Amino acid sequence: MPDSHEPIIRFDHASFGFPGVIALKDISLSIDSGEFVGVIGPNGSGKTTLCRAVLGLMAPVEGHLHIFDCACDELRCHHRAKIGYLPQKGVVDRNFPVTVLETVMMGRYGALGLFNRPGWKDREIAMDALAHVGMDAHKDTALGHLSGGQQQRVFIARALAQQPKVLLLDEPTTGLDITTQHNVIELVEHLHDELGLTVLLITHDINMIRSRVDRLVLLKTRLYAAGPAAEVLKPDILRQVYGKDLVITEKDLVIVEDYHHHHSSLNR
Amino acid sequence: MLELFTYDFMQRSLLAAAMVGGLCSVIGVFVVLRGLAFVGAGTAHAAFAGVALGYLMGWPPLLLAILFGLATVWITGWVEETGRMKLDVSIGILYTTTMALAILFIGLMKTYNAEVYGYLFGSVLSVTSEELRVIGGLSILVLGLILVFSKELYFIAFDQEMAEASGVPARRMFFLLLTLVALTVVVSLKTVGAILVFAMILIPASTAYQLTHSLMTLTLYSVIIGVTTAVAGVIISAAWDVPSGPAIVLLATTMFFISVLLSPKRMRRAALAHAQ
Numbered sequence: 001m002p003d004s005h006e007p008i009i010r011f012d013h014a015s016f017g018f019p020g021v022i023a024l025k026d027i028s029l030s031i032d033s034g035e036f037v038g039v040i041g042p043n044g045s046g047k048t049t050l051c052r053a054v055l056g057l058m059a060p061v062e063g064h065l066h067i068f069d070c071a072c073d074e075l076r077c078h079h080r081a082k083i084g085y086l087p088q089k090g091v092v093d094r095n096f097p098v099t100v101l102e103t104v105m106m107g108r109y110g111a112l113g114l115f116n117r118p119g120w121k122d123r124e125i126a127m128d129a130l131a132h133v134g135m136d137a138h139k140d141t142a143l144g145h146l147s148g149g150q151q152q153r154v155f156i157a158r159a160l161a162q163q164p165k166v167l168l169l170d171e172p173t174t175g176l177d178i179t180t181q182h183n184v185i186e187l188v189e190h191l192h193d194e195l196g197l198t199v200l201l202i203t204h205d206i207n208m209i210r211s212r213v214d215r216l217v218l219l220k221t222r223l224y225a226a227g228p229a230a231e232v233l234k235p236d237i238l239r240q241v242y243g244k245d246l247v248i249t250e251k252d253l254v255i256v257e258d259y260h261h262h263h264s265s266l267n268r
Numbered sequence: 269m270l271e272l273f274t275y276d277f278m279q280r281s282l283l284a285a286a287m288v289g290g291l292c293s294v295i296g297v298f299v300v301l302r303g304l305a306f307v308g309a310g311t312a313h314a315a316f317a318g319v320a321l322g323y324l325m326g327w328p329p330l331l332l333a334i335l336f337g338l339a340t341v342w343i344t345g346w347v348e349e350t351g352r353m354k355l356d357v358s359i360g361i362l363y364t365t366t367m368a369l370a371i372l373f374i375g376l377m378k379t380y381n382a383e384v385y386g387y388l389f390g391s392v393l394s395v396t397s398e399e400l401r402v403i404g405g406l407s408i409l410v411l412g413l414i415l416v417f418s419k420e421l422y423f424i425a426f427d428q429e430m431a432e433a434s435g436v437p438a439r440r441m442f443f444l445l446l447t448l449v450a451l452t453v454v455v456s457l458k459t460v461g462a463i464l465v466f467a468m469i470l471i472p473a474s475t476a477y478q479l480t481h482s483l484m485t486l487t488l489y490s491v492i493i494g495v496t497t498a499v500a501g502v503i504i505s506a507a508w509d510v511p512s513g514p515a516i517v518l519l520a521t522t523m524f525f526i527s528v529l530l531s532p533k534r535m536r537r538a539a540l541a542h543a544q
Binding site for chain 1: 301416417419420422423426427429430431432433434435436437477480481482483484486536
């Protein structure tokens with residue numbers, strides 16, 4: 001874990017959206033360097049909007065967002081290159097004719113800037129990133145020939161090739177089987193520990209990440225709660241956000257269901 | 269047969285075909301991968317409207333073709349970026365509007381003008397030295413820009429939002445790509461014509477797409493297919509006295525179907541389906 005805990009991303013009463021449609025309202029949140037933060041919330045809660053805002057693709061309509069001490073709308077390309085991004089599965093054409101190494105090399109393009117060609121050092125960085133995710137043996141394989149989990153590893157390597165300070169992952173386990181989901185999350189945890197990256201992980205899978213993150217951020221257009229998992233995953237807070245009663249089992253699993261039904265069946 | 273190659277017109281035609289074939293096949297890689305196929309068709313018809321207006325008013329037709337082509341792609345790109353309309357809808361509207369304008373301009377001409385129809389159907393065998401210089405100059409410009417910005421263009425073809433998020437000026441690169449598509453269409457008008465230029469952009473890259481999983485190899489194969497079919501089409505056209513545009517395009521289409529049959533991708537998919 002890194003020693004410094006300076007704020008790297010700061011939302012200050014920031015709202016995001018389009019005229020007449022507010023996707024995120026009045027968000028105040030500070031994410032420190034080296035933190036592992038999980039972002040959760042139901043569909044349409046503004047998780048992807050938060051993701052786009054952190055990427056500098058959306059400026060706040062109200063309030064402020066500072067990334068690396070730079071106002072979001074002043075974010076330049078070299079700042080963006082410091083945020084490694086893994087998009088949602090399905091956003092990218094996985095059958096695009098590209099090899100694993102070519103995919104990872106794309107992570108170098110932003111940092112290189114216009115007019116500069118990737119050289120041997122960039123290739124070395126890309127190979128190093130592939131080694132970090134255990135995919136260096138597949139460098140010449142077509143991306144489309146890999147399994148879903150392997151492709152996710154390659155996309156994480158592409159993000160690492162940017163030599164980022166922040167790793168932003170948008171639902172990285174969607175569409176993967178249980179074992180692969182665990183492998184991907186374990187890899188992210190390992191990279192956070194080993195490289196000291198600030199990790200922002202957007203997910204629906206509360207149970208998968210609750211014991212691994214430093215903090216959870218719970219969204220539903222507004223910021224409902226932010227803090228250690230035990231403080232955020234309280235039945236009354238979750239009920240407000242998910243609109244259903246919730247059960248936290250003895251094994252600390254969160255189950256969204258009809259609480260009263262569950263409770264009465266337990267008493268029977 | 270060999271005597272054909274001693275004629276000036278034949279040498280000019282072969283050179284023009286090679287340049288246009290190479291240029292279209294390179295830009296075609298980005299058009300196919302970025303899903304801009306319909307933009308190529310729309311731009312071709314817009315450029316033809318420019319040519320028709322040029323002949324009607326006595327203004328330089330190629331200059332007007334460039335202006336019409338650029339206006340079409342920039343409006344299309346702007347409409348898509350602002351999220352006002354899907355790209356295929358806006359290009360569809362501009363496609364038919366510019367074609368209507370072209371028909372109107374031709375209708376307003378007092379006499380039949382064969383040169384205008386040359387731009388519609390292509391007449392590589394009648395390319396003049398001056399036109400060859402224009403084709404050469406624009407080809408160098410377009411290929412030079414592609415070479416300089418190839419890594420950014422590949423990235424936006426892969427995923428524009430991811431490229432933007434990674435620090436690549438993706439929006440500017442998208443407009444550069446649209447501009448290069450428009451210039452390529454204009455360069456190719458005289459050789460293959462407004463109707464068939466779209467095929468010259470689309471088919472070599474789509475053929476190469478069947479054969480490889482690597483971006484670099486895809487581009488190389490596309491160029492080889494584009495140049496070969498263009499040159500061979502001109503030779504067939506001269507030898508058998510058939511129109512050059514269709515000869516080039518039909519040859520390219522034949523190669524496309526052969527590549528589909530021999531495609532390692534298709535064979536792999538079939539093997540996987542069989543295994544399941």
